[in-house]
Amino acid sequence: MxxxxxxxxxxxxxxxxxxxxxxxxxxxxxxxxxxxxxxxxxxxxxxxxxxxxxxxxxxxxxxxxxxxxxxxxxxxxxxxxxxxxxxxxxxxxxxxxxxxxxxxxxxxxxxxxGREGSASVGKRLFVSKKCSECHSLGRPVAGKISLDSMKVYVSPVYLAQEMWNHSVEMHKKGVAKTIKLPTFSDNEFADLTAYIRKASLLKSEKEVYAYPGDPVLGEKLFKEKGCYYCHVEKPVGPNLNRFNLNKSVTKIAGVMWNHSDKMAVAMKGLKRPYPTFTDDQMADVISYLYFKSSPKTTGSEELGARLFKEKGCGNCHQAGNHFNAPTVDKLGPFNDKDDFFAALWNHAQHMEQLLTSQGKQLPKLLPNEVKSLYLFIDGRTKASR
Ligand code: HEC
Ligand code: HEC
Ligand code: HEC
Ligand code: HEC
Missing domain, CATH: 1.10.760 (Cytochrome Bc1 Complex; Chain D, domain 2)
Known part of the structure; x- marks a missing residue:
């Protein structure tokens, strides 16, 4: 089925x-x-x-x-x-x-x-994060800024973007009221978004969904908005290559918000305008940051050659073997790593059966080991052609 x-x-x-x-x-x-x-x-x-x-x-x-x-x-x-x-x-x-x-x-x-937010968690956060000190939701409160209009945004990225855009005023107001503005972690932006959508009295058919973001546009924006200046050109902030943003879009939004205050101060010192985002720009930048931080796997042909022996691949993939296994230089050619993965995966069952009949087990393969084996086999196959 x-x-x-x-x-x-x-x-x-x-x-x-x-x-x-x-x-x-x-x-x-x-x-x-x-x-x-x-x-x-x-x-x-x-x-x-x-x-x-x-x-x-x-x-x-x-x-x-x-x-x-x-x-x-x-x-x-x-x-x-x-x-x-x-x-x-x-x-x-x-x-x-x-x-x-x-x-x-x-x-x-x-x-x-990422995960969907929880409205009940968001309700608690609205108070504990002090949003309720300055904002109202549902019932209007004199002197407080209503957030009901945020209901149309299904994606937490827009909440993050709106907060980012108003960060300077919010921090100013925070200083005036001696309230320290909150920082964000985990899924909190999503929880707040879920709560706002539930509690808002706004009647609207319109709903704005996020789109995943375009990393290529994001890369351009990263330059245009001045991020590049502090994160690549001048050593004001941590270097872009050292960002660790292997996180959901919501968490990255939180990381960005958390540094908006310090950034605003630094921008003033540098006499540069505070960057704001329109439309889907924050999603673009975030998707760029996400892919820039995608995990890197190390590996080498030399390690691959050693592993090919140690993991027992060489026992079968050698001239004159009893299993009809091709010799190492005949294993490819592979178009790319995904092609290799598919071939490796598809033969796991047969390999396991052969190994079990000899009282052995399928060897474990760590990510860097798979990469090394690929580099080694691919190199050998190409060299023999
Ligand atoms: C110290 C007061 C203060 C606190 C605390 C505060 N804000 Fe704000 N917020 C403001 C001010 C001031 C503005 C700017 C309003 C404007 O410019 O119209 C603003 C603007 C916003 C906007 C943009 C509104 C719009 O219509 O575009 C959002 C969204 C927002 N805040 C969300 C939050 C959330 C969520 C929290 C809690 C995590 C929070 N704020 C905490 C003062 C505060
Ligand atoms: C004026 C300098 C400046 C500008 C402009 C700037 N940043 Fe930063 N950024 C910093 C500093 C300083 C830190 C580290 C301080 C901190 O932890 O809050 C930082 C930290 C960060 C982090 C956290 C990195 C990590 O892994 O912890 C991210 C993400 C980030 N910036 C993204 C951006 C983006 C996106 C832009 C453009 C919209 C931007 N920054 C613009 C100075 C800047
Ligand atoms: C017990 C014997 C045996 C062992 C051990 C073995 N293989 Fe194989 N392998 C085979 C046989 C037999 C084939 C021929 C296709 C099939 O039967 O699945 C094969 C096919 C392959 C292929 C697919 C070739 C293609 O073009 O489709 C790859 C890739 C491969 N092996 C890699 C490995 C690697 C890497 C190891 C070590 C982790 C390994 N093999 C260990 C027996 C083995
Ligand atoms: C017959 C049941 C079964 C099927 C079918 C199955 N899996 Fe799994 N998978 C599991 C179990 C059980 C685990 C937990 C790990 C373990 O115990 O080995 C797991 C774990 C995983 C993990 C590791 C998750 C992590 O982060 O640790 C991945 C990735 C995965 N499976 C991918 C797949 C993919 C892709 C498919 C379809 C091609 C698939 N699985 C089909 C049972 C299955």
């Missing part, structure tokens, strides 16, 4: 619209959703509650990592998965390189979207 995901379960927070990532990013991050369904991942894994319960729910237990991390995790859980699949009489998934790439992008994307 093939389970199905609905758009609503995945994109509770973000509706994709026609926006597409350019450059290194997938044209259609949704493509991987089909692989996820077709190959039966959904029989064991759910996304935000829809799907199986044997493995972790990728909406809650968000997968952090790049495609090397993914193949490593999938490889290590292959034997256990196979057992469950034999018991439930389902077919072991097989991939093409393209499938694997789509799947990786899809899971990578879920992490970016």
């Amino acid at each position: 093939v389970k199905k995901l609905t758009l609503q379960t995945i994109f509770a927070l973000v509706l994709l619209g026609s926006a597409v990532f350019a450059q290194e990013l997938p044209k259609n991050p949704l493509a991987g959703r089909e692989v996820f369904e077709k190959e039966g991942c959904l029989n064991c894994h759910a996304v935000n509650g829809t799907g199986g319960t044997v493995g972790p729910d990728f909406g809650k237990h968000i997968f952090f990592g790049n495609s090397y991390d993914l193949i490593s995790k999938m490889w290590d859980h292959s034997p256990k998965m196979l057992l469950t699949m034999i018991r439930s009489n389902t077919k072991r998934p097989e991939f093409t390189g393209e499938d694997f790439r789509d799947l990786g992008n899809f899971l990578f994307f879920l992490r970016y979207l």
Whole structure:
């Protein structure tokens, strides 16, 4: 049986619209959703509650990592998965390189979207974060600024953007009222957004969803808005390459907000205008920061050559072996790493059977080990052509 995901379960927070990532990013991050369904991942894994319960729910237990991390995790859980699949009489998934790439992008994307906020948590935060000292919601309060109009924004990025844009006034008001403005962590922007949407009295059919952001535009904005000046050109703030923003869009918004005050002070000192954002600009910048910080996996051909022996690959992949395994220089050619991952994954079952018959187990493969093996095998294959 093939389970199905609905758009609503995945994109509770973000509706994709026609926006597409350019450059290194997938044209259609949704493509991987089909692989996820077709190959039966959904029989064991759910996304935000829809799907199986044997493995972790990728909406809650968000997968952090790049495609090397993914193949490593999938490889290590292959034997256990196979057992469950034999018991439930389902077919072991097989991939093409393209499938694997789509799947990786899809899971990578879920992490970016983050979790949906909780209105009840948001209600508590509205008070504990002191928003209620200066703002009203629902019932108007004299002297307080109503936030009801924020209801139309489904995505927390817009709340973050509005706060960012008003950061200077907010901090000024904070000083006048001797209130220290809050900082944000975790999913707090999403919780506040959920609460605002629930408590607002605004009647409006209009709803503004986020789009994922365009990192290429974001890179341009990073220069134009002066971020580049402090984070690359002059050593005023931490260097962009050292940002650790391997986080959901909501968390990155929090990190940005948290530094808006210090930044405003520094901008004044530098006699530069405080940068504000319109439309989807903050989402663009955030998606750029997200992809700039995507995890890097190290690895080398030399390590690959050693691992090929140590992990037992060489026992089978050598001239005159009894298993009909191709020699190492005949293993490729592979178009790219995803192509290699697919070939590796597709042969895990056969390899495991052969190893089990010798009383051995499938070796574990760490992300840097997969990368090294790929570099080694790819190098050997290309050299022999
Ligand atoms: C038969 C059940 C089953 C199927 C089918 C299945 N998985 Fe899993 N998966 C699990 C279980 C159980 C775990 C928990 C880890 C473990 O115990 O090995 C897991 C863990 C994972 C993890 C590691 C999560 C983490 O962050 O630690 C990834 C990634 C993953 N699966 C991806 C997939 C993908 C992609 C598919 C479809 C191609 C898939 N799985 C199909 C059962 C399954
Ligand atoms: C010390 C007072 C103060 C506190 C505390 C405060 N704000 Fe503000 N906020 C302001 C001021 C002043 C403005 C600017 C209003 C204007 O320019 O019209 C503002 C503007 C905003 C705006 C933009 C409103 C719009 O219509 O564009 C949002 C959104 C907002 N605040 C959210 C929050 C949230 C959420 C919190 C709690 C985490 C919070 N504020 C805490 C004073 C405060
Ligand atoms: C006037 C200088 C200045 C400008 C302009 C500036 N920043 Fe910063 N930024 C800093 C400083 C200083 C810090 C570190 C201080 C802190 O932790 O609050 C920082 C920290 C950060 C961090 C946290 C990094 C981390 O990993 O902890 C992010 C993200 C960030 N800035 C993004 C931006 C973006 C995006 C822009 C443009 C909209 C921008 N900055 C513009 C000075 C600046
Ligand atoms: C027990 C024997 C055995 C071991 C150990 C083994 N393989 Fe294989 N491998 C095979 C056989 C047999 C094939 C031929 C295709 C098939 O039967 O799945 C193969 C095929 C492959 C392919 C696919 C080639 C293609 O063009 O589709 C790759 C890649 C590969 N092996 C990599 C590895 C790596 C990396 C290791 C070590 C982690 C390894 N193998 C360990 C037996 C083995």
